[in-house]
Ligand code: 8ID
């Protein structure tokens with residue numbers, strides 16, 4: 001690519017040289033339009049506007065990805081509402097489960113080529129030099145740049161992504177199917193590692209019928225654990241069982257969750273992966289987890305806290321751990337599970353322009369599995 005640009009520069013009339021100088025910093029495939037479709041909001045909770053915006057230019061370290069499909073994560077709803085104690089960029093293009101094709105890149109990018117499949121993840125980039133980055137905990141970096149939050153994300157046809165953190169997706173992968181793996185899959189895979197349990201042990205997935213939960217059931221199965229799925233309603237129950245949950249507990253029909261969970265698992269699950277957006281569900285999990293077990297907090301209900309009574313925590317020796325997406329190795333491994341056919345994304349397809357309706361359904365807790373939007377519609 002560089003050689004071909006240089007060769008054409010030598011054949012050009014003088015006036016064109018400045019244009020080519022600007023292009024030489026940004027090696028790109030041919031037909032990248034100047035404008036593209038995106039969903040943008042200007043204030044948290046304000047209108048979600050489907051409109052034409054300029055195609056961003058990749059910085060020196062960035063890829064330009066033609067996003068074909070993007071999953072819609074509940075985090076995107078939090079970002080739009082602005083209900084977390086962390087400000088979003090404004091105006092903002094949300095989205096952080098973008099799967100697409102590399103069509104351009106900045107001058108310092110190494111190890112990528114035009115045409116590669118790449119993913120926009122929640123962690124867009126980080127400083128790579130602090131203690132957390134050094135030890136592979138880039139998500140915990142003070143300077144973490146977040147797709148669809150502090151950096152325009154995947155609810156647009158062309159997105160920029162730090163080439164170090166962008167997910168590598170094997171050629172030939174179904175880009176709509178892999179999209180939810182880029183946040184939901186990586187997150188639940190890492191959460192299951194954080195649970196630190198052994199094959200054959202019980203793991204409860206609270207919020208199992210949603211985007212993260214429906215993948216958590218399958219990763220748990222693939223890792224050899226026995227999943228108990230918890231969510232509300234028959235449709236979510238059917239999905240959970242079809243994905244391999246040994247047991248489904250409908251929280252809307254269960255009076256005493258703590259007693260029920262202990263009975264089903266003979267003393268409580270060895271770990272609980274909390275992916276619901278319910279403080280009450282998280283609190284119950286501290287009470288029903290098995291002695292010596294681990295409660296993993298993943299879902300992020302606004303202004304929530306969970307109480308772990310000191311006496312019970314000590315005598316039961318339980319652990320309450322937070323788990324936040326995953327690092328590059330977790331991402332690669334989570335995608336490998338998918339590529340080996342062990343994980344199926346239970347997706348519903350929609351167009352990018354339908355995002356406002358999807359947020360309404362998500363707010364009401366009605367989505368069974370995960371929505372994936374086609375950015376061209
Ligand atoms: O890195 C992280 N920690 C991370 C990564 C990605 C997402 C955290 N998240 C957070 C999101 O911001 C959100 O707060 O995880 C949460 C779940 O994201 P999601 O899976 O994308 O949301 P969803 O598809 O709406 O699923 C939530 C499910 O929880 C169920 C709902 O019925 C839905 O199926 N649920 C609720 I709300 N209350 C419940 C309860 N009391 C419940 N399930 C069981 N018991």
Ligand code: ZN
Nearest residue numbers: 073075183184
């Ligand atoms: Zn997410």
Ligand code: ZN
Nearest residue numbers: 127130133141
């Ligand atoms: Zn850092």
